[in-house]
């Protein structure tokens with residue numbers, strides 16, 4: 034799935050099985066309609082002038098659902114076996130007004146409505162559901178522990194949905210979904226140990242260790258945004274003080290800018306994309322106050338990244354999320370924070386790189402999450 038169409042000979046090397054075994058398994062899967070033979074990839078013809086025959090997945094042989102629960106919105110996506118989004122629907126709901134049973138009922142109704150609107154040729158092929166949510170989750174139990182989109186804590190999600198839809202349901206937080214989506218891209222497949230930091234309405238992180246997403250013994254790793262920058266520092270949305278997120282997230286930056294009377298006060302916890310773009314525009318126009326806010330956000334991020342490097346020494350730190358729009362203004366602060374906090378030998382081994390934000394990255398990640406659950 035992640036490597037695309039390939040010749041049987043390459044597949045054989047990849048899975049380390051004998052030619053006869055690979056031929057037998059591929060024949061079975063072709064019969065089942067899961068894979069198909071496709072003509073060559075443009076490489077030179079081999080043998081007696083025959084084009085290279087590649088094996089590829091039949092795109093719509095298996096379908097999955099991705100569900101993204103965020104502030105006031107449930108987004109449902111239908112994905113094919115390659116993880117492409119082929120249909121989607123966004124339903125506005127007042128998530129903060131939900132109690133536990135209203136949340137579950139709303140999820141069941143919106144997902145159920147989405148499925149029943151599909152032609153039966155599609156709905157009958159849905160094999161799994163992935164759910165992405167902002168906040169802390171327990172991936173082992175399938176519980177949302179805390180989410181800024183909800184006004185209550187601790188809700189068990191996956192068991193109820195599994196019972197209702199009779200499908201496997203997997204839960205992850207949105208930053209982990211972005212890490213999964215990036216790890217599924219060809220350019221990153223050879224990497225074994227790296228982290229993906231997500232900047233935006235919060236600060237999240239997905240950690241890939243030894244080629245696998247690491248979610249910790251209790252399923253709640255890796256809450257980078259809520260590791261600390263400063264004792265008794267800025268107020269964080271999680272209720273504690275001094276978290277990295279309280280300096281780097283959209284709401285932190287926007288609140289600080291409005292406290293300096295540089296911007297009008299709005300819905301403080303959730304500045305909109307256009308309000309954040311206004312902040313960026315002011316940085317572009319070299320507003321020194323705004324530039325110093327971004328510089329500080331970069332420095333805080335640099336200290337946080339120094340801790341990651343010291344602890345796990347990854348090959349790469351990839352930074353993405355909608356907040357990456359301000360990376361040019363954070364870069365120098367980030368580097369100075371990093372250099373203040375860590376010996377150069379430990380910095381030099383890790384590449385730190387921005388990854389252009391794509392709106393669909395969480396959606397694609399949650400589809401891959403669902404697909405992985407049925408691999």
Ligand SMILES: [Zn+2]
Pocket residue numbers: 258259269270271272273276278
């Ligand atoms: Zn926090």
